[in-house]
Amino acid sequence: MGEAGFPFSAVVGQERLQLALILSAVHPGIGGVLVRGEKGTAKSTVVRALAQLLPPVVDETGARPARLVELPVGATEDRVVGSLDLERVLRDGEQAFRPGLLAAAHHGVLYVDEVNLLHDHLVDVLLDAAAMGRVHVERDGVSHSHPARFVLVGTMNPEEGELRPQLLDRFGLTVDVAASRQVDTRMAVVRRRLDYEADPDGFAARYADADQMVAERILTARDRLPAVALDNGELRRIAALCAAFDVDGMRADLVVARTATAHAAWRGRDRVTEDDVRIAAELALPHRRRRDPFDEPGISEEQLDEAMRAAADEVEKAAAAQDFDESSVAADADGEPDRSDRGQGRDEVEDSGGQDGVNGPDGGGAGPIDGQPADGPQDGIPDDDGPDDGGPDGDGPDGGGPGDGPGGPPEGGPGSGSRPGAESLSGTPGAANKPAPRWEVPGLGEGAPGRRSRAQTRTGRMVRPDTDTATGLHLLGTIFAAAPRQFERGRFGGPLALAAEDLRGAYREGREGNLVVFVVDASGSMAARDRLTAVTGAIVTLLRDAYQRRDKVAVISVRGSEAELVLPPTSSVDIAVRRLAGLRTGGKTPLAAGLRKAREVIAREHVRDPRRRPMLVLLTDGRATGGIDPLPRARTAARLLAGEGHTAMVIDCERGMIRLGLAADLARDLRARYLRLDELTGDTVADVVRGSSRGPSVRAA
Template identity: 55%
Template sequence: MDRLRLALLLNAVSPQVGGVLVRGEKGTAKSTMVRALAGLLPDIAVVDGCRFACDPAAPDPQCPDGPHTGASGSGRRPTSLVELPVGVSEDRVVGSLDLERALAEGVKAYEPGLLAAAHRGVLYIDEVNLLHDHLVDLLLDAAAMGRSYVEREGVSVRHASRFLLVGTMNPEEGELRPQLLDRFGLTVEIAATREPQERAEVVRRRLAHDADPAAFAARWAAEERALAARIVAARELLPQVELSDTALRQITAVCAAFEVDGLRADIVMARTAVALAAWAGRTQVLAEDVRTAAELALPHRRRRNPFDAPGLDESKLDETLEQFADRDPDDGPEDDGPEGGPDGPGGGGGAPADRADGPADGASAAPEPDSTPGTAGSAPAGEHSPVAADQPYRTRLLQVPGTGEGVQGRRSRARTESGGHTVRAARPTGALQRLHLTATLTAAAPHQLARGRRTGQPLALRRDDFRQQVREGREGNLVLFVVDASGSMAARQRMSAVKGAVLSLLMDAYQRRDKIGMISFRGGSAELLLPPTSSVEAGAARLQQLPTGGRTPLAAGLLRAHETLRVERLRDPLRRPLVVLVTDGRATGSRAALDDARRAAVLLAATGAASVVVDCESGPVRLGLAGELASLLHGPAVRLDELRADSVASLVQTLTASRPSARSSQKAA
């Protein structure tokens, strides 16, 4: 936990570093570490009576509780730690306006939200990767601008909202949106120690705390006071720390060498290196500070797709730091610094770059594992070893028909509380959220004379006049992949293409904020490889390891899909499923086996789940069994080459045309 502790303390010294994202397995005390930070932060000066924690030395001129004149009193209070729950509403985050009072009485009644409470403090989000997209957008705006805005039909409130953003997440439950990922200054990967003595000490301290919390706190009070005093001393030293031209060249060279997007990484690294020097009690940034800053600021910015694991090539980092140490930027490639180059006399400056380029070509040329049954190191007889997937590509959009009410996402049409566009107006069933101004005025206009309104008087509004917006946007779905891994699919070239197609669909599911699940069927049974989850990264790992071979228990695969959807519907009833069956349609065995597969398809279709069949049949003779399955499932059959977004083949993007029963059920609903 040393690296996490350091990252949190650096942000305490210099909040401009930009916060910390903590990635780690469950049960590793991520939340405990973050909550402990608040007790170490120094108190802040605030304007008395200000709900927005304005600094008396520089009050916010747009503060809703202002203007704060020089006569305003001031006091001090502890730095706040505000926790943002995953299921929080938008109004709770940004605050809420009483629209009824604003329209009827002209009173701007504003209740501050969590972004106001977090100003000049810490905003902590546990399970940040599960946060809904519209809340992520609000956080991005506040983090970028340092202000929060509430706009409702011409009534607006804005206030300062600068906070230290700290998030924790378990990567097994899904990844974070790239836009929010980049907003975290630093990232730390943690895991529970495997050392028995250290684990025993953790348990011992936890039991001691539970037995007597006050005595436990008193035991460590002196160390915490010393740590808090060190934070204050480092803050005071921070303005005196010098970032030399050499250190700055190293920072920018490292960011360029690792090809990070934009310049935010350079700025974060510079601030982190300065904070490291101040924390060590120095006024000069050293090469070791730059290296540590790179290890904290760059790993999460190196991801190129959702299946890449964050991390840095340490040898490449060291070579870049050495190459740009203590030399003038106008010099040639040779290192003329006083300590000499790493290659010795006559080594030349181009060697590090040559060495960095070497391993990549060799790694990419590794041979594929032998898939011949019975060979050494291969899969058991009758099976083929896993093969690598083809390169993923952008796929066509597959949607669930109708209009849902699920979690906000980017796949299928849905009624949403935020985002999207307004489709109609309706009477509010609870508190008025999003006023439909035109509909409200239209409803109130015919009654003005009866209510005694005269010319020049305010509009006479009553509760029954108010209308709110009904908005339509996009939802995330449960995409359940049912993959045929039998012997008829086991031809190496074809299975590589099939895995490439599924991998492409997995990437599409990540971008559209779907949950995914994966079933494979081969031999004599079907297996749930991946229970429904938001971790597309886990789905890609299961896919890469999928072996093939054996018989084709098609009916078992469809029945397993039916059971998986039944259980998931109990857990998440609003999330609509999309079944993606990847097969050539052949059911091994007698005619009875094919009849069983047909009955299983009819049973799955009866649940109302939308389906699409990816037809993997190849060769000059086609039996058309996948097309027959698609008809029974009330969905289209799509050939592998039709999945590409740039394909010239016509792919129907919605499934409504082939599912009349689904349209009927939607009308009935």
């Protein structure tokens, strides 16, 4: 028997995360929890501790503890959902199904660390199973269905890349976590961790009663859940909240309703109140406001307060209309208004926010795990090691007003002269809806899964059987290879006689993500306000395209006397937008230095990830002015890059009546696709650049 795991009740400073996990355990139909945050914030510790609190599972083998099933990032779809049992097929000649990880997680926890690095189609499979509670498999002549009700938990570090908004919406709840900045809380975290490492079993024993209390409350809440009432007043409040935040579709309304019901059951109530709806909205709505990859997720306290007030007005109006209708009916029946039930609808609303609400005896409100204020006691969670970190507020990653992220104005403001344009990058006029050029690296790669260039992958479309089995066994190809040799192998009935040379793999083709290196001319010749506005719009267009195609991006700034790597290669393109918002301009144009720096970045990244093929995007007017013989040096650097076979695009930022055409010359030297800036920011860009396999195409300015 292994050492005891870290107790759920001993975790300090992550009450909001604990509450979200508990509510998902009470009502698995919520759809799981996505935990976003920096490394070292106990995300994995809390998730693993939750599995110890779930009720035992009773199946055909008897009672067993609920499992924590960890899904590795490199898992295949067969391993996740299950597949044909090849051993039984080939040995016994009978069709059989081998369940996957989803079946193993039934009535337990399915944990996906770094879920943002998981293939998109696998994330879809997980979320479908979590929403439906069943897995349906139709493949290789097998039709199989089995229950799979589990608590889905995904963790991610946003700096390593974001999930698509469509996938974010599929997660029921999202919690942003960060290490507390309170000294007492940080001391408590370290002290408890050191005590656990010194004596795991003894430490777990100290919190056994508290964990047992939480486990019993989860079980009790599950039993109470079907009896919890959600009246029309609170349902109207939920609908008004979701409408106020302009979320897409109806999934948000359903998740908020389920979460509010689960919270009421967790608090021991038999009806949903305004307090339950608010807490559900805090957990279920922030990530659904993100429509653009560069939008910051989150809802500030002020925004939520305003939406709650508007929703309360909706409920009041509906209650008043209902009172009027009831009074009219009573007057018609008795000759005078019936005042006995007047205001019933409104009294119910007031009661829902009073008796068990913020001002009621249960405390109501902001408390993370128990719905109580952060400075109050928590049932089942010891609070004897100093003040808790009450969770993220409006100023943290969970909040943040509209001006806090890339949607707000950059530092320096309009007219500062030190930054590219007055607007933020994501708010650049004309950039939001313009498609990027259709552009890919020619040939067939073997890079990371993505959506840009053709590649041989483990998860793409099956093209043909192949002698290489590294990408999985191709059953039919193996059988067809073995069939002609059955007679010479002495088979006269019975199982198929196989040999090693019969094995065939599945040759699959899909799409890969690439490394896109932006070299941005930020010199004085580019500093005109209208030009910078267009340039930043072009960059956002290309970054949005890189986000959608799952590329890594790097940004190099060229200004003054040197080239600066503003952003090392990263999968988080929203970080690229924030870095570009702080880009400074002015000075000369050392283009040769920028191209050399790009070459260094590409070479260094090739050592780290040799399968990821690079692409270069150069935004410049071509006027090299830095150093000795600046233009010849720049053209020499361009030819060196071209000689290494790198795919490139030059965006000519030159404007005005007189154009020198220097960027077009650089495009020829780079053997690059050529595009004028006004084409990239105009309405007819979709077909300007197609696949690079057509060869270079340089237009005169």
